[in-house]
Amino acid sequence: MSSPTFSSSRPVAIVTGARRGIGAAIAVELATHGFDIAITDLSDDGADETIGSIIQAGGRSLFVNSDLADVADHARTVGEVAAWGGAIACLVNNAGMPAPSRGDLLEMSTTAFDRVLGVNLRGTFFFTQTVAKHMLASPSAHPRSIITISSVSAELASIERGEYCLSKAGLAMAIKLLTLRLAVENIAVFEIRPGVIRTPMTEAVAEKYEARIAEGLVPMGRWGYPEDVARAVAGLAGGQFAFATGSIINVDGGLSLPRL
Helix, strand or coil: CCCCCCCCCCEEEEEEEEEEECHHHHHHHHHHHHCCCEEEEEEEEEEEEHHHHHHHHHCCEEECCCCCCHHHHHHHHHHHHHHHHCEEEEEEEEECCCCCCCHHHHHHHHHHHHHHHHHHHHHHHHHHHHHHHHHCCCCCCCEEEEEEEHHHHHHCCCCHHHHHHHHHHHHHHHHHHHHHHHHHHHEEEEEEECEECHHHHHHHHHHHHHHHHHHCCCCCCCCCCCCHHHHHHHHHHHCCHHHCCCCCEEEEECCCCCCC
């Protein structure tokens, strides 16, 4: 599933988990900033709408079915994107999963732990490794960047979803390591930590967060939206902030700020 193939001088970005929600908003925003977009996801349900929006924004688009947890399939995914669009200039690691259920930390199952870390940490790290190797082997005239959508849960502890917090804390260290490895290659690496964002993933707990936001959980007094995250990604992907590599950007309305 893709838009028509034709020669393009636009840089290519991969956005994982981008058929809906935050990933879709990022994909469309990058298209408005001059990128052609390859989106990956487990299913193409809803991808046509996102692809249509990318094309309307002036970009080409390709959908690649991809399971982030299947590390052995990463090379196939990256190869398919490269065959379609050439050198990859930007990777946005957006795909991830929540804790399968919320509950007592002492009752967390090994199955839930392995599944969440297998996607959010192991899958993301090794997919990034594959894309980084491609970037080093395929020089681009465009600025190169790797931007990972993490979470305020990389630092803020939620004991009812410990496996998710552990996956994001581990990912924060992986991003630091990748920053140091790739800085000499002029590949900028960033971490974006969204707060409470209104997406299909948060619908199940929307009532809870509505109440907590009303009580002052978020200093700005509102939900975040996918577009808030997308605008931050677009600002980093263009190369203007390359010397800020390794930076963490909190897109959370002040949620993560220490308060008395």
